[in-house]
Amino acid sequence: xxxxxxxxxxxxxxxxxxxxxxxxxxxxxxxxxxxxxxxxxxxxxxxxxxxxxxxxxxxxxxxxxxxxxxxxxxxxxxxxxxxxxxxxxxxxxxxxxxxxxxxxxxxxxxxxxxxxxxxxxxxxxxxxxxxxxxxxxxxxxxxxxxxxxxxxxxxxxxxxxxxxxxxxxxxxxxxxxxxxxxxxxxxxxxxxxxxxxxxxxxxxxxxxxxxxxxxxxxxxxxxxxxxxxxxxxxxxxx
Amino acid sequence: xxxxxxxxxxxxxxxxxxxxxxxxxxxxxxxxxxxxxxxxxxxxxxxxxxxxxxxxxxxxxxxxxxxxxxxxxxxxxxxxxxxxxxxxxxxxxxxxxxxxxxxxxxxxxxxxxxxxxxxxxxxxxxxxxxxxxxxxxxxxxxxxxxxxxxxxxxxxxxxxxxxxxxxxxxxxxxxxxxxxxxxxxxxxxxxxxxxxxxxxxxxxxxxxxxxxxxxxxxxxxxxxxxxxxxxxxxxxxxxxxxxxxxxxxxxxxxxxxxxxxxxxxxxxxxxxxx
Numbered sequence: 001x002x003x004x005x006x007x008x009x010x011x012x013x014x015x016x017x018x019x020x021x022x023x024x025x026x027x028x029x030x031x032x033x034x035x036x037x038x039x040x041x042x043x044x045x046x047x048x049x050x051x052x053x054x055x056x057x058x059x060x061x062x063x064x065x066x067x068x069x070x071x072x073x074x075x076x077x078x079x080x081x082x083x084x085x086x087x088x089x090x091x092x093x094x095x096x097x098x099x100x101x102x103x104x105x106x107x108x109x110x111x112x113x114x115x116x117x118x119x120x121x122x123x124x125x126x127x128x129x130x131x132x133x134x135x136x137x138x139x140x141x142x143x144x145x146x147x148x149x150x151x152x153x154x155x156x157x158x159x160x161x162x163x164x165x166x167x168x169x170x171x172x173x174x175x176x177x178x179x180x181x182x183x184x185x186x187x188x189x190x191x192x193x194x195x196x197x198x199x200x201x202x203x204x205x206x207x208x209x210x211x212x213x214x215x216x217x218x219x220x221x222x223x224x225x226x227x228x229x230x231x232x233x234x235x236x237x238x
Numbered sequence: 239x240x241x242x243x244x245x246x247x248x249x250x251x252x253x254x255x256x257x258x259x260x261x262x263x264x265x266x267x268x269x270x271x272x273x274x275x276x277x278x279x280x281x282x283x284x285x286x287x288x289x290x291x292x293x294x295x296x297x298x299x300x301x302x303x304x305x306x307x308x309x310x311x312x313x314x315x316x317x318x319x320x321x322x323x324x325x326x327x328x329x330x331x332x333x334x335x336x337x338x339x340x341x342x343x344x345x346x347x348x349x350x351x352x353x354x355x356x357x358x359x360x361x362x363x364x365x366x367x368x369x370x371x372x373x374x375x376x377x378x379x380x381x382x383x384x385x386x387x388x389x390x391x392x393x394x395x396x397x398x399x400x401x402x403x404x405x406x407x408x409x410x411x412x413x414x415x416x417x418x419x420x421x422x423x424x425x426x427x428x429x430x431x432x433x434x435x436x437x438x439x440x441x442x443x444x445x446x447x448x449x450x451x452x453x454x455x456x457x458x459x460x461x462x463x464x465x466x467x468x469x470x471x472x473x474x475x476x477x478x479x480x481x482x483x484x485x486x487x488x489x490x491x492x493x494x495x496x497x498x499x500x501x502x503x504x505x506x507x508x509x510x511x512x
Binding site: 054056060061063071074086172177179180190197202211219 | 258260261263264265267268270271343344347348350351352353355356360361362363364450451452453454455457458465468469478481482484488489492493496
């Protein structure tokens with residue numbers, strides 16, 4: 001292979017790999033952003049169940065976090081990626097004997113990341129729940145709000161403000177965990193960088209680029225979260 | 239008003255009896271988990287294959303040994319490496335603290351998988367240079383590369399834990415020790431560390447658990463640890479129980495560690511409870 005300069009390799013277009021890596025970055029960001037709302041909602045409900053007075057609800061939520069925080073991310077991913085088609089196929093074949101199921105790696109990654117993210121986020125939400133004094137609930141009920149409206153109008157705004165720094169950490173680890181989905185052939189940043197590395201034999205260069213991409217994403221996230229934090233702080237009642 | 243009446247008034251409202259909606263949901267969810275667990279057990283019993291077990295159980299055991307030694311070596315190496323990094327982070331020297339900050343930011347800001355690739359494939363691609371320096375034997379082995387990447391990674395996290403724990407001890411403790419004539423190292427060892435360890439124990443335990451979980455990724459760079467053996471077993475047999483068994487082993491391992499850390503924490507904070 002003729003020695004190509006680093007700048008050709010990193011250029012945009014047929015000779016360079018920047019466009020491939022950029023499309024991988026888009027997939028990474030899309031995966032993380034698609035997971036975030038699902039994970040937040042599940043995490044909130046798991047935390048809600050964990051601090052509920054009903055023991056059965058607490059037990060169910062505790063099993064959830066024990067399992068998904070205890071399993072390595074990679075094992076969860078493989079279990080879902082290989083196990084889910086089998087299970088779905090088994091169920092679907094009860095109705096339609098000829099069906100075959102393939103799981104899209106983006107969807108599988110999204111489910112697994114949401115499970116992991118939500119079990120970590122639920123711990124953050126739980127400690128935020130515990131930081132809210134009981135009087136806030138009682139005050140809500142006293143002015144005639146229903147349970148649901150107290151939760152939505154009184155508790156949730158305070159909860160989000162308390163939980164925000166912890167959720168930021170969860171988001172950063174979610175961003176890093178997206179790289180694991182490259183193992184099941186999703187064409188995200190690390191996967192595309194790996195392909196470039198294998199084709200051009202410049203492994204160090206391209207894996208450094210991948211590392212740099214994740215660093216830049218982390219820096220961008222902290223800029224964004226600092227902005228959100230400021231605007232949350234401004235709305236705080238004094 | 240008599241005392242007994244006052245107590246009767248303060249009593250919390252009685253527990254809701256009967257079947258309120260949350261209780262039904264709670265039982266349904268627990269039932270779902272139960273069903274899931276029974277399903278897995280039933281599957282494992284149904285798919286029980288003495289041949290599979292005889293062939294792969296020793297490999298799994300060996301893989302468990304590899305995983306544990308990888309994590310143990312990395313944790314210890316990371317702990318040693320974290321000392322200068324934590325020192326740098328707390329130093330007043332701008333250059334030193336800047337360097338330590340960059341180190342920590344890089345290793346905490348990028349995925350461990352990328353770091354592992356960077357070491358195994360990235361550094362490994364400089365084979366002629368490494369051979370000249372005489373380090374090729376190290377970077378040729380996937381296991382050593384894994385240990386190298388994991389040690390660097392956990393050093394960054396451990397440095398932050400150490401720094402947080404030391405900074406959580408109030409400054410008056412340093413000043414008090416200095417006024418008693420202890421020098422800095424003595425103060426650190428006899429006054430600061432005993433207080434810092436209590437703060438640091440839980441984060442260290444979490445870091446250990448995170449390392450055990452993260453160690454599964456060395457399977458991707460062809461190390462036959464627990465996960466690597468599961469991958470191999472699955473590739474040979476296409477039997478999903480390869481992953482189910484490995485999941486159970488990891489789960490048990492993590493739970494044992496988690497309860498162990500909690501037990502130690504209860505023991506060393508016994509003097510703080512009344």
